[in-house]
Amino acid sequence: xxxxxxxxxxxxxxxxxxxxxxxxxxxxxxxxxxxxxxxxxxxxxxxxxxxxxxxxxxxxxxxxxxxxxxxxxxxxxxxxxxxxxxxxxxxxxxxxxxxxxxxxxxxxxxxxxxxxxxxxxxxxxxxxxxxxxxxxxxxxxxxxxxxxxxxxxxxxxxxxxxxxxxxxxxxxxxxxxxxxxxxxxxxxxxxxxxxxxxxxxxxxxxxxxxxxxxxxxxxxxxxxxxxxxxxxxxxxxx
Numbered sequence: 001x002x003x004x005x006x007x008x009x010x011x012x013x014x015x016x017x018x019x020x021x022x023x024x025x026x027x028x029x030x031x032x033x034x035x036x037x038x039x040x041x042x043x044x045x046x047x048x049x050x051x052x053x054x055x056x057x058x059x060x061x062x063x064x065x066x067x068x069x070x071x072x073x074x075x076x077x078x079x080x081x082x083x084x085x086x087x088x089x090x091x092x093x094x095x096x097x098x099x100x101x102x103x104x105x106x107x108x109x110x111x112x113x114x115x116x117x118x119x120x121x122x123x124x125x126x127x128x129x130x131x132x133x134x135x136x137x138x139x140x141x142x143x144x145x146x147x148x149x150x151x152x153x154x155x156x157x158x159x160x161x162x163x164x165x166x167x168x169x170x171x172x173x174x175x176x177x178x179x180x181x182x183x184x185x186x187x188x189x190x191x192x193x194x195x196x197x198x199x200x201x202x203x204x205x206x207x208x209x210x211x212x213x214x215x216x217x218x219x220x221x222x223x224x225x226x227x228x229x230x231x232x233x234x235x236x237x238x
Contacts, residue, residue: 005076006059009088010098011237015049020075023059027088028079042068053234056198058100097203097233100196101144101189107136111194127173137171140197141187157183168205171197177229178221182209188229201229203236 009021016033035046045051045066056063063069079085103111110128117126128136138158141147147159147167157166168183173191183205189197201208211232212222 005072007057007062007072007075007099008059009096010055010057010062012053012234013237016052018055020079021088022072022076022085025088026076026080026085028084028086030075030079030082030084042066056098056100056192058102058196063100096145096199097201097230097237099199100192101140101199103195103197104139104143107139108195110136111191115194133171133173134169137169137189140171140189141167141169144197145187147187156181161185172226175227176223176225178216178223179209179212180221182206188226190226200226201233203233207232207236 006023007020008023009019009027011019013019013029016036017029017031019027019029021027032052035043035052036049038044038046045064051064054065060072061069062072062075076085102108114126114128118124135152138149141159142149145161147161147169149159150157156168158169159167161167166184168179168186170177170179170186170188171191172188177188179186185203186201186205186208187199188201190200192198208224208229209222211228212224215222
């Protein structure tokens with residue numbers, strides 16, 4: 001049986017350009033500018049470069065908010081024919097920003113149950129929060145990114161990566177996250193749907209801490225929006 005190709009890294013390198021890494025160890029840069037000359041109604045939004053920047057990726061496809069997607073196998077074949085693929089030397093943390101990672105089966109069951117409850121009891125919210133959502137984020141970080149978790153309630157950081165860098169993990173279903181202090185590396189994910197989470201930011205924690213808003217009077221936490229996190233990630237990858 002032929003092995004399916006997966007996208008394991010995606011990093012914007014310019015207007016309509018991105019560097020992609022694939023599961024067979026090949027990687028390369030691809031020019032997506034033909035999307036900016038729409039031949040169908042679905043491609044019309046791509047006339048604006050900022051729409052292309054709204055791309056999200058999972059192991060099997062690139063996708064945009066209007067439903068347009070690009071299968072990993074087809075993209076790999078296009079890049080192979082164009083001769084732009086070469087053996088990769090590894091995937092940087094910045095390459096996975098924007099990636100959609102699958103929720104572990106048990107976590108997916110939680111969000112499926114939430115969706116069922118909200119359908120059955122209109123007007124009531126059953127959104128996971130507090131310790132539950134924190135622990136869910138840590139589980140996703142371990143299963144999808146291979147981070148090694150510290151014991152629960154470890155001060156300052158939740159995990160470390162293969163190089164020993166300490167990582168604080170945040171998961172949200174909203175449009176912002178809150179921090180109590182700076183950290184070495186920060187991983188922020190957003191619940192994308194019932195089966196996937198989007199990696200919004202994975203990089204230097206101090207850069208984010210400095211960009212946060214003023215401390216809240218009630219608890220001293222600093223808040224930062226996901227849109228600002230995406231901007232910091234994009235600037236760091238440039």
